[in-house]
Amino acid sequence: xxxxxxxxxxxxxxxxxxxxxxFSARGYNIESLTVxxxxxxxxxxxxxxxxxxxxVIEQIIKQLNKLxxxxxxxxxxDGKFIERELMLVKVKxxxxxxxxxxxxxxxFRGRIIDVADGTFTIELTGSGHKLDAFIEGLDGAAxxxxxxxxxxxxxxxxxxxxx
Amino acid sequence: xxxxxxxQQITGAEIVxxxxxxxxxxxxxxxxxGAVLHIYDAIYKQGHFKHxxxxxxxxxxxxxxxxxxATGEVGVALVTSGPGATNAITGIAxxxxxxxxxxxxxxxxxxxxxGLDAFQEVDMVGVTRPCVKHNFLVKDxxxxxxxxxxxxxxxxxxxxxxxxxxxxxxxxxxxxxxxYPESVxxxxxNPVTKGHSGQIKKAVKLLLEAERPMVYTGGGLVLGDASESxxxxxxxxxxxxxxxxxxxxxxxxxxxxxLGMLGMHGxxxxxxxxxxxxxxxxxxxxxxxRVIGNTDHFYSKDRTxxxxxxxxxSISKRVKVHVPIVGDVKSVLAEMNELVALExxxxxxxxxxxxxxxxxxxxxxxxxxxxxNGLIKPQYVIEKxxxxxxxxxxxxxxxxxxxxxxxxxxxFDKPRRWINSGGLxxxxxxxPYAMGCxxxxxxxxxxxxxxxGSIQMNIQELSTCKQYSLPIKVILLNNRYLGMVRQWQEFFxxxxxxxxxxxxxxxxxxxxxxxxxxxxxxxxxxxVEGALKEAFDMxxxxxxxxxxxxxxxxxxxxxxxxxxxxxxxxxxxL
Ligand SMILES: Cc1cc2nc3c(=O)[nH]c(=O)nc-3n(C[C@H](O)[C@H](O)[C@H](O)COP(=O)(O)OP(=O)(O)OC[C@H]3O[C@@H](n4cnc5c(N)ncnc54)[C@H](O)[C@@H]3O)c2cc1C
Ligand SMILES: Cc1ncc(C[n+]2csc(CCOP(=O)(O)OP(=O)(O)O)c2C)c(N)n1
Ligand SMILES: [Mg+2]
Numbered sequence: 057x058x059x060x061x062x063x064x065x066x067x068x069x070x071x072x073x074x075x076x077x078x079f080s081a082r083g084y085n086i087e088s089l090t091v092x093x094x095x096x097x098x099x100x101x102x103x104x105x106x107x108x109x110x111x112v113i114e115q116i117i118k119q120l121n122k123l124x125x126x127x128x129x130x131x132x133x134d135g136k137f138i139e140r141e142l143m144l145v146k147v148k149x150x151x152x153x154x155x156x157x158x159x160x161x162x163x164f165r166g167r168i169i170d171v172a173d174g175t176f177t178i179e180l181t182g183s184g185h186k187l188d189a190f191i192e193g194l195d196g197a198a199x200x201x202x203x204x205x206x207x208x209x210x211x212x213x214x215x216x217x218x219x
Numbered sequence: 220x221x222x223x224x225x226x227q228q229i230t231g232a233e234i235v236x237x238x239x240x241x242x243x244x245x246x247x248x249x250x251x252x253g254a255v256l257h258i259y260d261a262i263y264k265q266g267h268f269k270h271x272x273x274x275x276x277x278x279x280x281x282x283x284x285x286x287x288x289a290t291g292e293v294g295v296a297l298v299t300s301g302p303g304a305t306n307a308i309t310g311i312a313x314x315x316x317x318x319x320x321x322x323x324x325x326x327x328x329x330x331x332x333x334g335l336d337a338f339q340e341v342d343m344v345g346v347t348r349p350c351v352k353h354n355f356l357v358k359d360x361x362x363x364x365x366x367x368x369x370x371x372x373x374x375x376x377x378x379x380x381x382x383x384x385x386x387x388x389x390x391x392x393x394x395x396x397x398x399y400p401e402s403v404x405x406x407x408x409n410p411v412t413k414g415h416s417g418q419i420k421k422a423v424k425l426l427l428e429a430e431r432p433m434v435y436t437g438g439g440l441v442l443g444d445a446s447e448s449x450x451x452x453x454x455x456x457x458x459x460x461x462x463x464x465x466x467x468x469x470x471x472x473x474x475x476x477x478l479g480m481l482g483m484h485g486x487x488x489x490x491x492x493x494x495x496x497x498x499x500x501x502x503x504x505x506x507x508x509r510v511i512g513n514t515d516h517f518y519s520k521d522r523t524x525x526x527x528x529x530x531x532x533s534i535s536k537r538v539k540v541h542v543p544i545v546g547d548v549k550s551v552l553a554e555m556n557e558l559v560a561l562e563x564x565x566x567x568x569x570x571x572x573x574x575x576x577x578x579x580x581x582x583x584x585x586x587x588x589x590x591x592n593g594l595i596k597p598q599y600v601i602e603k604x605x606x607x608x609x610x611x612x613x614x615x616x617x618x619x620x621x622x623x624x625x626x627x628x629x630x631f632d633k634p635r636r637w638i639n640s641g642g643l644x645x646x647x648x649x650x651p652y653a654m655g656c657x658x659x660x661x662x663x664x665x666x667x668x669x670x671x672g673s674i675q676m677n678i679q680e681l682s683t684c685k686q687y688s689l690p691i692k693v694i695l696l697n698n699r700y701l702g703m704v705r706q707w708q709e710f711f712x713x714x715x716x717x718x719x720x721x722x723x724x725x726x727x728x729x730x731x732x733x734x735x736x737x738x739x740x741x742x743x744x745x746x747v748e749g750a751l752k753e754a755f756d757m758x759x760x761x762x763x764x765x766x767x768x769x770x771x772x773x774x775x776x777x778x779x780x781x782x783x784x785x786x787x788x789x790x791x792x793l
Contacts, residue, residue, distance in 0.1 A: 065407070066407055069356070070344060070348075070356075073345070073348065074348060077348050077349060081349045111535070111539075114535065115532060118531045118532035119532050121531070121532075122530070122531075122532055124352070124353040124373060124405070124407060124408050125407055126407055127406055127407040219406060
């Protein structure tokens with residue numbers, strides 16, 4: 057099953073490579089991994105999208121907790137949570153494509169953030185599924201470039217990951 | 220640029236030395252080089268600990284590792300940058316796999332040179348990441364003391380392990396005040412010690428009600444110094460007990476309730492009891508693949524498993540357990556003992572029947588071997604070694620058949636006496652391990668049981684042994700083969716002995732003599748005992764004993780790869 061794991065770790069050189077190294081050394085899947093500092097500059101927050109059987113996920117959580125730089129780990133799938141990802145898509149915007157792109161963008165609540173001769177750049181946020189659906193909805197020939205941030209996640213209500 | 224110094228400030232190199240003093244380090248195993256010259260200069264000027272100059276950095280780490288295994292203290296090694304650091308890797312990985320607490324200090328190129336492919340630069344933090352508990356690169360002289368404090372703390376607490384501290388050369392020349400922190404607080408590192416009392420109660424109840432109980436303990440019991448508590452518990456419950464290769468000595472081997480080692484080369488009775496028990500208490504053992512073998516086969520019988528381990532990730536990793544107890548062995552066993560004492564258990568009819576079953580397995584005498592072809596049997600050498608040393612030596616081994624025979628036939632009654640590489644299975648550890656033990660206990664009998672393949676992997680340490688007058692006895696079981704490899708080729712590759720014959724061996728007697736040691740070659744079974752006595756009587760000499768053994772001897776019992784615990788091949792089957 058797909059799981060989103062959130063963790064707080066010391067904002068220190070090499071901390072990211074410890075997590076990435078753990079996943080490759082132990083053969084765990086990484087679908088995406090994002091990391092950035094938090095409001096507390098000594099801490100970074102990482103979101104890892106992974107998949108595996110319940111046993112594998114249990115090991116992943118235990119192994120992450122074991123890393124000395126990792127302060128807290130939360131498997132978001134243990135409760136309710138919200139997932140968001142940002143995607144930028146550069147598409148062909150010539151002739152009939154121009155209207156079509158604007159329409160698709162509206163349906164998916166995206167925004168056109170750059171308009172140039174023959175291209176649009178569209179910004180879209182949502183769950184991974186929504187972004188996938190957008191890509192599928194477009195004419196493949198129109199897509200010039202895509203970039204996705206990977207998912208970020210946060211617990212709903214009073215599910216809080218904090219030190 | 221001139222350094223502004225306060226009178227009380229000292230160099231980074233001196234800080235390193237002061238930290239080691241504060242940690243009460245007695246031996247530092249190392250090898251010098253450019254990046255650690257400032258540190259070596261500070262070593263020259265100090266008088267608190269002894270530096271041991273090895274002949275290869277791998278041996279420095281192994282010796283520090285054995286010093287730790289023998290004493291329970293953190294082992295410490297020092298190596299230079301680049302090749303010194305990479306030479307240390309096998310030692311570090313060996314300690315990591317067996318959870319041995321070490322602090323390895325490596326020199327690094329100066330901070331401004333890092334990343335520029337400087338002379339003797341290697342990314343030590345990157346290279347060691349997968350085989351350390353943690354590692355640090357120190358980039359400021361002011362951080363040396365706190366980093367080393369943390370390193371020792373991390374190495375020895377929780378599940379122990381090696382910690383690397385990489386120190387750039389320029390930092391060791393910079394000046395700072397020396398303040399060694401009293402304690403360390405790390406919000407990200409808080410190992411559990413006390414087990415959950417509810418779980419412990421549940422475990423004791425299960426053990427008391429069990430019809431076919433079994434106790435299986437490992438390296439964690441030795442690391443946690445909990446032998447006495449284990450003996451108390453096992454005796455009070457009247458249950459059978461087995462040890463892993465890493466756990467030998469955790470329970471006295473000569474005791475009636477001990478079934479021998481379990482696993483791939485474990486005894487028939489230990490493996491059968493593991494497979495057929497109804498309640499299994501696992502303590503500081505990690506259900507390794509060389510122990511449980513095929514897990515589906517293991518699951519084919521029902522049993523309730525209680526698992527005590529300080530590392531949550533060891534629990535339910537290979538084998539699903541029912542009553543997990545995360546905690547330190549000593550504290551958990553003490554709590555169990557208190558609960559058991561309240562119950563004053565009496566042996567039940569079911570337990571009596573279980574012991575009868577076990578005795579019938581035992582009566583197979585799976586470790587019997589025939590000793591009548593005029594050749595020296597390796598098993599016989601170990602049995603005699605046990606007799607001659609009165610079962611009280613430190614026995615180190617290398618990796619191979621000789622290791623298994625040492626484990627099977629030397630009956631360890633005390634923990635921290637059997638020193639070997641289980642997890643990584645590193646050939647070449649034997650001699651440096653013996654050095655570490657002899658430094659730890661200078662007057663003790665130390666025997667290094669080895670093979671002619673393994674000993675050649677760190678043979679240069681004969682020189683170190685001479686320099687420090689270490690009275691080690693090398694027990695070489697010389698079968699002219701990479702025997703363990705040959706055994707697998709005989710069983711599973713139809714006798715195609717691909718590259719497992721050890722050709723062009725040196726004359727080990729002359730080799731030992733050329734290093735200034737005593738060499739002996741023993742070729743007849745009837746000379747074994749006398750030679751051992753003679754060697755151990757030379758209390759101040761290093762004696763290299765080359766036993767020419769039966770080349771075709773195999774290790775039994777054996778569970779073939781991928782088979783289950785009760786699917787052993789016994790000597791009598793062939
Ligand atoms: C040629 C060869 C053959 C082998 N054959 C066998 C064999 O037949 N049988 C066998 O048993 N092994 C065999 N091994 C060794 C095997 O590979 C493993 O190294 C060994 O079985 C692991 O031992 P262990 O389970 O005791 O775990 P260890 O590696 O000793 O791990 C210790 C466990 O205890 C925990 N621990 C540490 N400190 C504490 C504490 N204070 N409190 C609580 N828990 C703690 C750790 O977290 C860890 O889970 C062989 C190795 C070689 C090289
Ligand atoms: C460094 C290293 N290389 C290779 C191996 C694989 N290996 C395991 S046992 C063995 C043979 C050891 O031969 P020897 O030391 O003569 O011991 P014997 O089995 O003959 O007793 C080998 C090659 C290993 N464990 N370690
Ligand atoms: Mg051999």
